[in-house]
Amino acid sequence: MATQTPYEVLGVKTDAGPDDIRKSYRKLAKQLHPDLNPGKPEAEARFKTVTAAYDLLSDADKRARYDRGEIDETGAERPRYSYRPHAEGAQGRKYRPQGEMDPADLDDLFTMFGGGGMRGAGTRGGRGQGFAMPGGDRLYTLTVDFVEAAAGAKKRLSLAPENWLDVTIPPGIEEGQVLRLKGKGDPGGGGAAAGDALIEVHVLPHPHFRRDGDNILLELPVSLPEAVLGGRIAVPTVTGPVTMTIPKGSDSGVQLRLRGKGISRRGASGAASGAIAGDQIVTLKVVIGDSGDSELAAFLETWAQKHPADPRRGMAP
Amino acid sequence: MIAFEEVLIRLRGLERRELARWVENRWVLPEPHGENWAFHEVDVARVELIFEIRRDLAIDDEAMGLVLGLLDQVYGLRRQMRRLCDAVAIQPPEVQDAIRRALPKSPP
Numbered sequence: 001m002a003t004q005t006p007y008e009v010l011g012v013k014t015d016a017g018p019d020d021i022r023k024s025y026r027k028l029a030k031q032l033h034p035d036l037n038p039g040k041p042e043a044e045a046r047f048k049t050v051t052a053a054y055d056l057l058s059d060a061d062k063r064a065r066y067d068r069g070e071i072d073e074t075g076a077e078r079p080r081y082s083y084r085p086h087a088e089g090a091q092g093r094k095y096r097p098q099g100e101m102d103p104a105d106l107d108d109l110f111t112m113f114g115g116g117g118m119r120g121a122g123t124r125g126g127r128g129q130g131f132a133m134p135g136g137d138r139l140y141t142l143t144v145d146f147v148e149a150a151a152g153a154k155k156r157l158s159l160a161p162e163n164w165l166d167v168t169i170p171p172g173i174e175e176g177q178v179l180r181l182k183g184k185g186d187p188g189g190g191g192a193a194a195g196d197a198l199i200e201v202h203v204l205p206h207p208h209f210r211r212d213g214d215n216i217l218l219e220l221p222v223s224l225p226e227a228v229l230g231g232r233i234a235v236p237t238v239t240g241p242v243t244m245t246i247p248k249g250s251d252s253g254v255q256l257r258l259r260g261k262g263i264s265r266r267g268a269s270g271a272a273s274g275a276i277a278g279d280q281i282v283t284l285k286v287v288i289g290d291s292g293d294s295e296l297a298a299f300l301e302t303w304a305q306k307h308p309a310d311p312r313r314g315m316a317p
Numbered sequence: 318m319i320a321f322e323e324v325l326i327r328l329r330g331l332e333r334r335e336l337a338r339w340v341e342n343r344w345v346l347p348e349p350h351g352e353n354w355a356f357h358e359v360d361v362a363r364v365e366l367i368f369e370i371r372r373d374l375a376i377d378d379e380a381m382g383l384v385l386g387l388l389d390q391v392y393g394l395r396r397q398m399r400r401l402c403d404a405v406a407i408q409p410p411e412v413q414d415a416i417r418r419a420l421p422k423s424p425p
Contacts, residue, residue: 083366086359087392088399094346094359095385096393141348141357143318158349202357 006053146206214278
């Protein structure tokens with residue numbers, strides 16, 4: 001059963017004034033009032049619907065919100081996925097018209113305002129019959145996990161059965177970055193070049209690693225003995241586990257730097273020289289673990305008596 | 318990332334084969350995800366837009382392609398315009414004034 005709008009329930013037009021709405025409600029209420037219709041549950045149900053519709057339409061604020069689609073006929077908030085903020089944001093580029101100007105190219109902007117006409121039409125590869133028309137770009141999205149984005153990866157984007165694109169994710173790619181695969185878009189017409197495939201990359205967050213520029217941040221739990229006595233422990237990095245030395249007496253919050261274990265990017269020219277290598281910054285977090293251990297508790301009682309220290313001394317109240 | 322099934326749950330009254338057809342028509346471009354599709358928020362918002370246009374404005378399949386094509390152009394222009402405005406906004410005041418002066422008093 002299709003839900004009736006409150007206007008339909010009251011039998012008024014959507015532009016009806018408050019007087020018409022009140023008149024119509026009173027007429028229906030008289031017919032349907034439960035006291036006047038004893039033993040007729042359907043009348044009572046309709047009375048409730050009519051009353052709800054009147055409650056909504058007699059309140060100018062609610063009525064306006066209903067008309068805008070913000071609330072439904074019961075007055076409940078309707079979830080909105082308004083397209084506009086998405087379409088005007090960077091993610092809206094996904095749906096830009098095929099074969100039109102590339103928003104990343106400022107020249108197109110000036111061409112557009114200077115009345116330069118359509119890009120490349122009739123000018124490129126113009127020896128053949130008719131117009132040579134470069135192929136349009138195609139936009140895809142690809143989601144990678146945090147480690148793949150940090151360390152780089154090879155991914156296969158399947159477009160259809162038997163049709164895929166092999167995509168190399170460069171190390172250190174960031175959320176929303178767009179990769180361009182030359183000539184993998186729509187084929188061109190009249191001998192012109194094919195368009196490009198534009199791949200917008202989304203990076204999933206990681207449960208432990210976080211990123212700060214080219215550095216990787218990791219909070220690392222260490223046990224009480226490890227913190228007090230120091231030692232060598234295995235630490236996960238985006239390129240696999242490495243061994244790290246913890247100095248004796250390392251407190252919670254102590255930061256240790258693993259040089260070159262962050263994001264390593266090639267230089268601007270793609271050469272290994274001039275490469276940027278971030279670090280992994282490990283913040284220690286001492287965990288006591290099984291705090292119910294009676295041996296440890298007994299030891300600490302004796303120990304605390306011999307070493308009265310207040311770590312909060314000097315703190316303002 | 319939102320699964321096909323979840324989009325159907327979010328948009329009450331949207332039928333499975335309808336949504337499948339919209340993807341097939343390339344009106345919505347979810348990401349292929351194994352056998353299934355993965356939708357981003359922008360895609361779900363677009364599905365809702367199509368859903369509303371069809372229901373409220375009675376636009377049929379044939380006209381929908383045209384409507385979406387025009388909408389995409391408008392949003393493309395709005396994104397371009399925003400970039401231009403952002404570029405103007407970071408110019409020194411005298412440049413901004415010069416641009417303001419160069420604009421026709423009433424739009425052509």
